Amino acid sequence: MHMHKLEKIWLIFGLAALIVFLSTIGVSAFYLGNKPPSCLTTVDPEKVDQTAPFNKPGLHKVEGKDWDYELVFVAQAFAYTPTQVTVPLGAKVKVIATTKDVVHGLEVAGTNINMMLEPGYVSEYTTTFDKEGEYLIVCNEYCGTGHHLMSSKIEVKK
Amino acid sequence: MPSINSTIKVDSRDAKLSMAHFYVAFAALAIGGLMGLLQTLVRSGKFELPGGIGYYQVLTVHGVLLGLVLTTFFIMGFQHAAVSRTAGTHSDKARLTGWIGFWVMTLGTVMAAAMVLMNKATVLYTFYAPLQAHWIFYLGLTFVVVGSWIDGIAQIMTYAKWKKNNPGKPGPLLSFMAVINTVLWIICTIGVAAEVLFQLLPWSLGLIDRVDVLVSRTLFWYFGHPLVYFWLLPAYMAWYVVIPKVIGGKIFSDSLARLSFILFLLFSIPVGFHHQLTEPGIDPAWKFIQVILTFLVIIPSLMTAFAMFATFESAGRAKGAKGMFGWVKKLPWNDARFTVPFIGMAAFIPAGAGGIINASNQMDQVVHNTIWITGHFHLTLATSVVLTFFGISYWLIPHLTGRKLTKKMNKLALIQAWVWFIGMAFMSGSMHAEGLLGAPRRSAFSTYMGAKQAAEWIPYQIAQAVGGTILFIGIILILIIFINLAFFAPKGEEEFPVGEQAENAEATPMVLENWKLWIGISIVLILFAYTIPFIDMIQNAPIGSKGFKTW
Amino acid sequence: MAKAQLKNGPKSNPKVQHKEESESLKGTMASVMFLGFFIIVTWLGVYFLFVDRF
Structure with a gap:
C-alpha cells in the first residue's frame, strides 16, 4: 500500500x-x-459494619507498615462515615473504603485520590498528604436522588 | 472506479426508510436538547425544576435520547442511504429487514422512554447495577439493540449482493465503511446484550436475586468504548468520502481510508478497561495492557487527520493555491455542507487530546468522573460527530425528500454551526476547567455544605448555563432547518456527494476486503484482552448485589 | 484486473511522484505537526498536575 x-x-x-x-x-x-487504585480484596456488602477495618471508620495510626495511618471510609446513599477527618501534614496514609449499597465514587477534590467504590469490593489508595488545606470529598458516581449532597471533608494541618 | 457512481440517486423506497430513522432521531434531538438546557440551568444554582421533576430524571432522558436514540437512529438512517446509494438499491427483502429493524428499535425506545418518564428508570443511560430499573426499561433497551442489528443486517445483505455481482472487486468505499461500522456494532453490542439478558433483565424480574456488579460493568464497558467509535465512524465516512466531493477534490487514498477503518474495528473493542481504571477488582497489569491497546486506536485517527488536511491542500493546490497555507482560502467556506463538518473536525483536535489524557492509566485519577469527562464527550460526540451529522443532513435530507437546500437555509445552517461552536466553547471549555478543579459530573447543584472548593466551581457552572442556552438556540435552528428540508423546501434535486480517487491512484489491495481475517483478528484481540481478567473476576467474585431504588 | 492496475499505478514512475509529493503537502505537514504539539502540550499539562498533586 x-x-x-x-x-x-x-x-x-x-x-x-x-x-x-x-x-x-x-x-x-x-x-x-x-x-491507579486496583485493590483486589472483597467484602460482603451486607456485613460491612461488622468487618474490619470498616467496623471502625476514621483515621488510625498503624505501626510496622509502609504507611503511617489508615483512613477508613464507609459509603452509603447518601453519606460517608466519617463526615469529617483531620490528617497531620506529611502523613503517609492508606485510604481504605467500600460501599454498603450502590456504586459510589470517593474523590478528594484537587488531589489524585479518586476511586470507584463498588459493592463487594474494597478500594485502596496510598499517598502522602503533603499539602495543607481543607479538601472536599465528593461522590462522583451517580447513586440516587441525594447524590449531590453526599460529601465529607479532610483537613490536612500541621 | 466507475462503480462508485453507478447509482446516482437513492431509490425513493430506501429514502423513505432512511427518513423514518431521521424523524425519530430529530425528535430525540429536540427533547434531549431541551433536557440539556434544563440541566445547565439547574446546575448554575439560579433555577429550579418546576413540579417536583427530578434533576436525575432529566439527566436520564438527556443521556438516553441523545447518546443512544439520536445516534443509533441517525447512523442507521445514514448508512441505509449510503449503502443504497453506492452499493445499489436494497432488495425488497433487505428493505423489509430494514423496516423491521426500524420498528423494533422504535418500540424499544418507546418502552424505555415510558419507564423513564414514569420515574421507574432514573438510572442514567449507563444503568449501572445495583441501581435497579423497571424490567420494561431493560427490555426496551434490548429491543433498541436487537432492532439495530436487524437494521445492520439489511445493509450487509445489500453489500453482499454487490460483492456477488462484482466478484474480485473491492466494494464501494462508503458501503465498505458502513459495513465495518455495522460489524463493529454487532460485535460490541453482544457485551451489553449479555449484561441485560443474563443479568439485569432476570434480576429486575425477580428471577434471580443478585447480580455481579463488576461483571456487569465490564460487559457494559466492553460495549461502551466501541459505542463511541460507532458514533464517530459515520462522521469519518462523511469526512473521507463526502467532503472531498463537496470541496471539489479527490479522496486522498482509498486504501488508507479502508485501512484506518479496519484498525478501528481491531482496536476500538479490547479497550473497555480504560473506563474502569479507578475500579477495584481488576489487576493493574491488565488495565495497562488495555491502555496500550487504547493507544493503538489513536493511530487511525492520526491517519485521518493527515488525510483530511491532505484532501484540503490537494484540492486547494489543484485550484492554483500557492504558499504554505494558500489552500485554506480555496475551501468553500460559504457551503454549509463543508463548513459545518469542518468545525466538527476542528473540535476533534482538543477532543482527541483530552481522550488521550483520559486513557493515560493513573492520569485518569485527575479527571475520572469529574465534569472534565462531560466536557470531553461534548466535544467528541456533541460537536465533532453531531455537527458532521448536521452537515450530512443538509444534503441528505433534501436528497431523500426530493427538495433543495436553499441559499437561505444554507446561510442559516452556517449560523447554526457557529452558534454551536460558541455555545460549546463556553460549555465544554468551562467543564474541562471545572473538572480539573475536581467538580464531579452527573451532579445537581450543590454547595456541599458551604465547602470552599465547591464555591470556586460555581462561576464555571454559570458559564455552562450560558453555553447551554446558546446551544439550545442552536438546537432550535437545526430543527427549523430539518423541518424545512423535510417538508417545505422547494422541490428539486440535491446531490448525494460521493468522492472519487485521483486517476493515478493505485488499486485497492483486496486483502482489505478479507472479512474473515479482520473479524478473526478482532476476536483474537478481544479474547486476549478480556479472557484472563474475566476469569479472575468470576473466580474471585464477592457475593452479588440485590437491587436498589435510590431515586 | 486489480493486478494490472497495480502495475500501471504510481509506482511506475517513483521519482516524479516523490518530488511532486513533498512540495504539495507541506501545509498538511505543518497542520498535523501543530496538532501533534497541541496533544503533547495538553498531555504534559495534566501529567504535571498529576505529579504535583497528592
Whole structure:
C-alpha cells in the first residue's frame, strides 16, 4: 500500500509520542508505585459494619507498615462515615473504603485520590498528604436522588 | 472506479426508510436538547425544576435520547442511504429487514422512554447495577439493540449482493465503511446484550436475586468504548468520502481510508478497561495492557487527520493555491455542507487530546468522573460527530425528500454551526476547567455544605448555563432547518456527494476486503484482552448485589 | 484486473511522484505537526498536575 513520505514521517512522529507517553506512565505506575487504585480484596456488602477495618471508620495510626495511618471510609446513599477527618501534614496514609449499597465514587477534590467504590469490593489508595488545606470529598458516581449532597471533608494541618 | 457512481440517486423506497430513522432521531434531538438546557440551568444554582421533576430524571432522558436514540437512529438512517446509494438499491427483502429493524428499535425506545418518564428508570443511560430499573426499561433497551442489528443486517445483505455481482472487486468505499461500522456494532453490542439478558433483565424480574456488579460493568464497558467509535465512524465516512466531493477534490487514498477503518474495528473493542481504571477488582497489569491497546486506536485517527488536511491542500493546490497555507482560502467556506463538518473536525483536535489524557492509566485519577469527562464527550460526540451529522443532513435530507437546500437555509445552517461552536466553547471549555478543579459530573447543584472548593466551581457552572442556552438556540435552528428540508423546501434535486480517487491512484489491495481475517483478528484481540481478567473476576467474585431504588 | 492496475499505478514512475509529493503537502505537514504539539502540550499539562498533586 502506497503511503506519502510526509504521512510516514507524521505517523512515526505520532507513534514516537505515544510510546513516550506510555513509557512515562508505565514507569511511573510499575516502578514508582503510582498504579491507579486496583485493590483486589472483597467484602460482603451486607456485613460491612461488622468487618474490619470498616467496623471502625476514621483515621488510625498503624505501626510496622509502609504507611503511617489508615483512613477508613464507609459509603452509603447518601453519606460517608466519617463526615469529617483531620490528617497531620506529611502523613503517609492508606485510604481504605467500600460501599454498603450502590456504586459510589470517593474523590478528594484537587488531589489524585479518586476511586470507584463498588459493592463487594474494597478500594485502596496510598499517598502522602503533603499539602495543607481543607479538601472536599465528593461522590462522583451517580447513586440516587441525594447524590449531590453526599460529601465529607479532610483537613490536612500541621 | 466507475462503480462508485453507478447509482446516482437513492431509490425513493430506501429514502423513505432512511427518513423514518431521521424523524425519530430529530425528535430525540429536540427533547434531549431541551433536557440539556434544563440541566445547565439547574446546575448554575439560579433555577429550579418546576413540579417536583427530578434533576436525575432529566439527566436520564438527556443521556438516553441523545447518546443512544439520536445516534443509533441517525447512523442507521445514514448508512441505509449510503449503502443504497453506492452499493445499489436494497432488495425488497433487505428493505423489509430494514423496516423491521426500524420498528423494533422504535418500540424499544418507546418502552424505555415510558419507564423513564414514569420515574421507574432514573438510572442514567449507563444503568449501572445495583441501581435497579423497571424490567420494561431493560427490555426496551434490548429491543433498541436487537432492532439495530436487524437494521445492520439489511445493509450487509445489500453489500453482499454487490460483492456477488462484482466478484474480485473491492466494494464501494462508503458501503465498505458502513459495513465495518455495522460489524463493529454487532460485535460490541453482544457485551451489553449479555449484561441485560443474563443479568439485569432476570434480576429486575425477580428471577434471580443478585447480580455481579463488576461483571456487569465490564460487559457494559466492553460495549461502551466501541459505542463511541460507532458514533464517530459515520462522521469519518462523511469526512473521507463526502467532503472531498463537496470541496471539489479527490479522496486522498482509498486504501488508507479502508485501512484506518479496519484498525478501528481491531482496536476500538479490547479497550473497555480504560473506563474502569479507578475500579477495584481488576489487576493493574491488565488495565495497562488495555491502555496500550487504547493507544493503538489513536493511530487511525492520526491517519485521518493527515488525510483530511491532505484532501484540503490537494484540492486547494489543484485550484492554483500557492504558499504554505494558500489552500485554506480555496475551501468553500460559504457551503454549509463543508463548513459545518469542518468545525466538527476542528473540535476533534482538543477532543482527541483530552481522550488521550483520559486513557493515560493513573492520569485518569485527575479527571475520572469529574465534569472534565462531560466536557470531553461534548466535544467528541456533541460537536465533532453531531455537527458532521448536521452537515450530512443538509444534503441528505433534501436528497431523500426530493427538495433543495436553499441559499437561505444554507446561510442559516452556517449560523447554526457557529452558534454551536460558541455555545460549546463556553460549555465544554468551562467543564474541562471545572473538572480539573475536581467538580464531579452527573451532579445537581450543590454547595456541599458551604465547602470552599465547591464555591470556586460555581462561576464555571454559570458559564455552562450560558453555553447551554446558546446551544439550545442552536438546537432550535437545526430543527427549523430539518423541518424545512423535510417538508417545505422547494422541490428539486440535491446531490448525494460521493468522492472519487485521483486517476493515478493505485488499486485497492483486496486483502482489505478479507472479512474473515479482520473479524478473526478482532476476536483474537478481544479474547486476549478480556479472557484472563474475566476469569479472575468470576473466580474471585464477592457475593452479588440485590437491587436498589435510590431515586 | 486489480493486478494490472497495480502495475500501471504510481509506482511506475517513483521519482516524479516523490518530488511532486513533498512540495504539495507541506501545509498538511505543518497542520498535523501543530496538532501533534497541541496533544503533547495538553498531555504534559495534566501529567504535571498529576505529579504535583497528592
